[in-house]
Amino acid sequence: MIPAAFAYRRAESVAEAIELLAEYGDEAKLLAGGHSLLPIMKFRLAAPSVVIDLGGVGGLDYIRADGDEIAIGALTRHVDLETSAELGAAVPLLRHAASVVGDCQIRHRGTIGGSVAHGDPAADLPSALMALRGTVVVEGPSGRREIPIDDFYLGFLETALGPDEVLVEVRVPRRGDRPWGFQKFRRRSIDWAIVGVAYQSEDGGGGIGLVNMGPTTLRAATAEAALRGAAAPDDVAQLADADADPIGDASATPEYRRHLARVLLARALAGGAST
Ligand SMILES: Cc1cc2nc3c(=O)[nH]c(=O)nc-3n(C[C@H](O)[C@H](O)[C@H](O)COP(=O)(O)OP(=O)(O)OC[C@H]3O[C@@H](n4cnc5c(N)ncnc54)[C@H](O)[C@@H]3O)c2cc1C
CATH class of the missing domain: 3.30.43.10 (Uridine Diphospho-n-acetylenolpyruvylglucosamine Reductase, domain 2)
Incomplete structure (x- = not known):
């Protein structure tokens, strides 16, 4: 060790x-x-x-309104997301996702930039960014560029960040008054998700992000298409795992993970937020 x-x-x-x-x-x-x-x-x-x-870098821990979006500095800690009234009003899904990361000590040290950059498919915040259709802002020798979350994850622990780039900001649209849900299934309250589902309603449909259902954070694109087609929530939930490729491990078989994703999406669509 x-x-x-x-x-x-x-x-x-x-x-x-x-x-x-x-x-x-x-x-x-x-x-x-x-x-x-x-x-x-x-x-x-x-x-x-x-x-x-990066501990000496100032000015990267903020949550601020920027037009229709909320901009969050990369060094903002999970606890600051969890306790931000502004984030709670504008993007309650993201605030809730931060509140269920690990335990209190982890939330006081871990940062949104680190969580997003690490690229662990079991992480909670990236699934919320997927449901929110967020953007990752990175800075390198030739300046800044913005990467849609859909283009950010390339493989297990592999992202679109260049070797000489720093993740500086995460941007998400305001969704305050719209329904959302976040479901995290774990054996103990401080554990990583065995499976998780983030859902955010939007005009004409909704975004759905999946935790631990493949080598990266995933979008449940088939279920989203059914939502756009105004399918009944129970029918949408049955499609939760259609785009997934979950592994089997000591916590769950792939079949069990698929079952969990369907159950958790049904709960998330009903507006459920697990603790
Ligand atoms: C016991 C335990 C339980 C946990 N449980 C959960 C959980 O339930 N859910 C969950 O989502 N997470 C969980 N975590 C992970 C936790 O949220 C981490 O803090 C987070 O994933 C990484 O953030 P960090 O700031 O600690 O990053 P670091 O550990 O410092 O960095 C992680 C990676 O990101 C890179 N990196 C960091 N910042 C930047 C940046 N600004 N630009 C570019 N690259 C960067 C680093 O080089 C490194 O590769 C757990 C961790 C532990 C130890």
Whole structure:
């Protein structure tokens, strides 16, 4: 449980972090809350020779209104999402998803940028971004670019972030007064989801994101199409797993995960938020 030796560098700005990434290339990993990076380093699943700490970068922890969207800085911690009245009013789905991440200690260290950048299909916040059709803003040597969440996840722990890019912001549309649901099935209240479903109503249909139903966070595109076609909620829920490819592990067989996705989507469509 002791990570391989690494050099530690602390960036004081996004520009400095980008310079350090350019200098060290594939050898380097950014450190935000450390609650995904450090465990995989301890298990020796990652062995960066340089860790670039973003802890000194100011100005990346914010939740602010920007036109029809809410912009959230990458270093905003889960607890700040969970306790934000502004986020609760504008995007209650995202606030709720943050409130069910791990336990209190994890929510006080983990950041939205780290959660999204890590690319773990079992993570909660990316599924909410999928349901909300959010956008990820990244910055690199040639400036900023915006990546729709649908284009961000490429494979297991693999994203569209370039090796010299920093995730700086997440943007989601305001959806305050519309129905939403978030269902997370787990054995103990502090666990990762065995399966999770995020649902957000929108004009003419809704967005549906799936947790732990494949190698990446997934969109339930077939169920969304049925929603747009005004199918009955129970019929939509039966399509929850149509685009999924869940694994079997010690927690659940693939068949059980498919069953859970259908049950959880029915509950989410009814406006249910699990605790
Ligand atoms: C016991 C335990 C239980 C947990 N349970 C849950 C759970 O139930 N649900 C859930 O969703 N999560 C859970 N987590 C994960 C937790 O939410 C993490 O904090 C989060 O996934 C990663 O955020 P972080 O800020 O800690 O990132 P870090 O661990 O610091 O970084 C994670 C990865 O993202 C990269 N990265 C970080 N920030 C940036 C950035 N700004 N730009 C580019 N790359 C970046 C890092 O280089 C690294 O590869 C759990 C973690 C633990 C240890």
